[in-house]
Amino acid sequence: MFSDNKKEKQMTEGTSNQNIIAQGTKMVGDVNSQGDLRIDGIIEGNIKTSGKVVVGKSGLIKGTLNGTDAYFEGKFSGKLALSGTLTLKDSAHIEGEVVAGKLAVEPGATFNVTCVMKGTVKEMNNGNVGQTQPQRKPESGKTA
Numbered sequence: 001m002f003s004d005n006k007k008e009k010q011m012t013e014g015t016s017n018q019n020i021i022a023q024g025t026k027m028v029g030d031v032n033s034q035g036d037l038r039i040d041g042i043i044e045g046n047i048k049t050s051g052k053v054v055v056g057k058s059g060l061i062k063g064t065l066n067g068t069d070a071y072f073e074g075k076f077s078g079k080l081a082l083s084g085t086l087t088l089k090d091s092a093h094i095e096g097e098v099v100a101g102k103l104a105v106e107p108g109a110t111f112n113v114t115c116v117m118k119g120t121v122k123e124m125n126n127g128n129v130g131q132t133q134p135q136r137k138p139e140s141g142k143t144a
Contacts, residue, residue, distance in 0.1 A: 035053065043061050047061065068083050094110065097113060099115075
């Protein structure tokens with residue numbers, strides 16, 4: 001009796017929250033998701049997600065995309081804002097405005113955008129690293 005409940009609970013916990021827009025599907029409107037998105041069809045509108053977005057070779061997004069990480073093999077046209085990494089495979093075609101934390105582009109990808117990198121800013125003078133001049137002792141007027 002109890003073993004069946006455990007199996008069912010493990011199965012539901014182990015599944016990921018991935019949404020798939022299949023090839024041949026066209027959506028017009030806004031999409032909000034907490035899980036990952038796999039897009040092989042067409043979305044015209046605004047996408048907002050805290051998950052990862054994967055756009056397959058046949059996938060197309062026209063509009064805005066706000067999220068953490070995105071992996072493109074397909075096409076995008078519009079405004080793209082990511083807090084994490086934007087990965088472009090050689091078949092990717094991106095046009096518009098991009099704001100990303102990190103960018104990875106394979107040779108052959110089309111990247112016709114205005115791009116702003118919003119990575120974490122690291123402090124240049126942590127401890128003694130990067131210090132060019134030694135600190136001087138104040139002069140007391142006495143010589144040794």
